[in-house]
Amino acid sequence: xxxxxxxxxxxxxxxxxxxxxxxxLKGISLSIDRGEFIAIMGPSGSGKxxxxxxxxxxxSPTSGTYLLDGEDIGKNSDKELTRIRxxxxxxxxxxFNLLGRQSAMDNVLLPLLYSCxxxxxxxxxxxxxxxxxxxxxxxxxxxxxxxxxxxQQRVAIARALVNNPEIICADEPTGNLDSQTSHExxxxxxxxxxxxxxxxxxxxxxxxxxxxxRIIRMKDGGIIKE
Amino acid sequence: xxxxxxxxxxxxxVLSISKGGKELILSExxxxxxxxxxxxxAQMETRTDKFAYLTEDQVMTMKEIIPQVDDLSPVxxxxxxxxxxxxxxxxxxxxxxxxxxRVRGIKASSGRMFTKEEVNRxxxxxxxxxxxxxxxxxKTKKLGQEIKVEGTYFRVIGVMGxxxxxxxxxxxxxxxxxxxxxxxxxGSRDIYAVQFLAKEGVSIPLLKKRIKEHxxxxxxxxxxFDVHSVDELLSMLDKVMGxxxxxxxxxxxxxxxxxxxxxxxxMLVSVRERTREIGIRKACGATKGxxxxxxxxxxxxxxxxxxxxxxxxxxxxxxIISIMFKTAFFISSLAIILGFGFSCLVGIFFGxxxxxxxxxxxxxxxxxxx
Numbered sequence: 001x002x003x004x005x006x007x008x009x010x011x012x013x014x015x016x017x018x019x020x021x022x023x024x025l026k027g028i029s030l031s032i033d034r035g036e037f038i039a040i041m042g043p044s045g046s047g048k049x050x051x052x053x054x055x056x057x058x059x060s061p062t063s064g065t066y067l068l069d070g071e072d073i074g075k076n077s078d079k080e081l082t083r084i085r086x087x088x089x090x091x092x093x094x095x096f097n098l099l100g101r102q103s104a105m106d107n108v109l110l111p112l113l114y115s116c117x118x119x120x121x122x123x124x125x126x127x128x129x130x131x132x133x134x135x136x137x138x139x140x141x142x143x144x145x146x147x148x149x150x151x152q153q154r155v156a157i158a159r160a161l162v163n164n165p166e167i168i169c170a171d172e173p174t175g176n177l178d179s180q181t182s183h184e185x186x187x188x189x190x191x192x193x194x195x196x197x198x199x200x201x202x203x204x205x206x207x208x209x210x211x212x213x214r215i216i217r218m219k220d221g222g223i224i225k226e
Numbered sequence: 227x228x229x230x231x232x233x234x235x236x237x238x239x240v241l242s243i244s245k246g247g248k249e250l251i252l253s254e255x256x257x258x259x260x261x262x263x264x265x266x267x268a269q270m271e272t273r274t275d276k277f278a279y280l281t282e283d284q285v286m287t288m289k290e291i292i293p294q295v296d297d298l299s300p301v302x303x304x305x306x307x308x309x310x311x312x313x314x315x316x317x318x319x320x321x322x323x324x325x326x327x328r329v330r331g332i333k334a335s336s337g338r339m340f341t342k343e344e345v346n347r348x349x350x351x352x353x354x355x356x357x358x359x360x361x362x363x364x365k366t367k368k369l370g371q372e373i374k375v376e377g378t379y380f381r382v383i384g385v386m387g388x389x390x391x392x393x394x395x396x397x398x399x400x401x402x403x404x405x406x407x408x409x410x411x412x413g414s415r416d417i418y419a420v421q422f423l424a425k426e427g428v429s430i431p432l433l434k435k436r437i438k439e440h441x442x443x444x445x446x447x448x449x450x451f452d453v454h455s456v457d458e459l460l461s462m463l464d465k466v467m468g469x470x471x472x473x474x475x476x477x478x479x480x481x482x483x484x485x486x487x488x489x490x491x492x493m494l495v496s497v498r499e500r501t502r503e504i505g506i507r508k509a510c511g512a513t514k515g516x517x518x519x520x521x522x523x524x525x526x527x528x529x530x531x532x533x534x535x536x537x538x539x540x541x542x543x544x545x546i547i548s549i550m551f552k553t554a555f556f557i558s559s560l561a562i563i564l565g566f567g568f569s570c571l572v573g574i575f576f577g578x579x580x581x582x583x584x585x586x587x588x589x590x591x592x593x594x595x596x
């Protein structure tokens with residue numbers, strides 16, 4: 001078996017901009033084991049979000065290879081990438097990215113709807129369980145606008161969890177929260193990691209990164225320190 | 227959206243009315259019989275004083291000369307002033323032999339038509355058109371009243387059933403008296419119009435041609451008499467209906483096109499406003515197909531609402547028309563299906579482009595979109 005769960009080799013990403021394009025990633029090589037809790041740190045523009053998007057299959061690299069569980073992601077079609085995002089990866093964003101017009105339940109339900117594998121009668125139970133796990137069992141019917149930032153982020157975590165993914169990609173999940181709430185969110189993430197999920201966290205806050213086992217520092221599209 | 231409403235409204239209404247109207251007219255013609263030809267003095271409608279006329283002999287020999295004629299009936303005319311609903315009106319009185327009612331296909335809606343004996347005996351009886359009867363006596367339908375024509379009282383013995391207006395007499399608003407009485411009142415035996423009934427299976431245009439030729443011969447080469455048949459009215463009506471349908475149909479088409487473009491714009495704005503939502507959905511595992519379908523369905527719903535409103539408006543209008551004209555116009559199911567189907571088609575057609583734009587969005591960029 002392949003020892004590396006996530007293996008990036010010489011990954012580059014160039015955004016089309018002007019004549020030559022803007023290189024966001026300049027040859028990143030990185031291995032992440034199953035069950036790791038890893039933080040990617042760096043100033044804005046260092047390419048940390050781009051790296052996370054590539055790991056999360058939201059974006060594809062310009063060159064280099066990305067092996068996920070031994071599978072070459074670069075060879076996958078758009079449809080297969082979508083399937084991987086849906087089944088194996090959960091996303092948590094800085095700005096929560098919830099659907100504003102839908103209730104907490106419906107937001108959490110979204111990945112289940114697109115995976116099409118869960119029976120209709122089980123959906124309600126699974127989404128309720130996911131929301132209970134993040135401590136929101138009393139706010140199932142609330143809309144995002146009726147919830148605090150911390151609560152919204154917990155809905156987002158529940159949504160990331162609902163399809164039981166192996167990897168959770170969190171892009172500055174605490175960026176919009178006060179420090180008290182930030183620590184609550186990080187405790188939830190730490191708990192998820194203890195249950196065996198691989199978590200990749202992007203942050204610029206040192207105390208948030210302190211929750212993780214391994215910190216990667218980036219600058220100008222390259223890794224400067226592990 | 228409004229364009230959609232107007233477009234579907236127009237389509238459904240036009241289809242319903244033209245179909246309903248056509249059926250109405252057709253059913254009327256079927257009862258009237260399409261094998262009726264009428265020849266009447268060409269100057270009758272222009273009302274000049276010098277009339278060409280036929281004699282009784284000339285008319286009767288036509289039956290033998292023209293083999294396509296099953297039966298014919300001379301018609302005498304006069305106009306009399308009559309007080310109808312408190313107002314003086316010019317009413318047409320026609321004098322005919324008893325066979326006129328068979329030739330013209332008129333049946334009594336109440337009472338009876340006069341008989342050969344009554345004609346021969348100069349009996350002072352009359353039959354009245356349904357509309358005029360109601361106007362004169364109300365809907366009590368009591369026969370036996372008397373009507374004064376040129377100083378002579380005629381007893382009403384029957385009401386003529388409704389018939390389509392054709393030729394110079396509208397039987398619905400006219401009074402019919404025995405030809406014998408009419409000739410006596412007029413003081414002349416001149417015949418200004420003849421009603422023909424064609425034999426079964428005879429070509430009407432051929433019969434018309436024969437009648438015309440014969441009349442031309444009588445009048446020394448001049449076309450003093452016009453010859454008309456019911457079926458030519460029908461084809462004219464058909465033509466008019468076709469033109470109306472075409473004009474309204476093209477208006478409908480244009481407004482649906484404009485409405486469709488409007489819907490496309492709404493959808494494009496919606497895609498732009500919801501870029502972030504599309505990003506979220508994609509991050510959660512929505513495929514291109516999922517997004518495409520979502521926006522197509524939304525555009526379809528928009529168009530269906532527009533179409534539904536159009537159909538409702540059209541149903542309302544047709545109902546109002548049928549009440550106003552006291553005829554049974556109906557919304558044809560074909561019109562509804564066509565109108566609704568068309569609006570759905572437009573919804574899909576104009577929804578594809580915005581939905582495609584939405585499906586094509588890059589998830590990373592969509593999520594970053596503010």
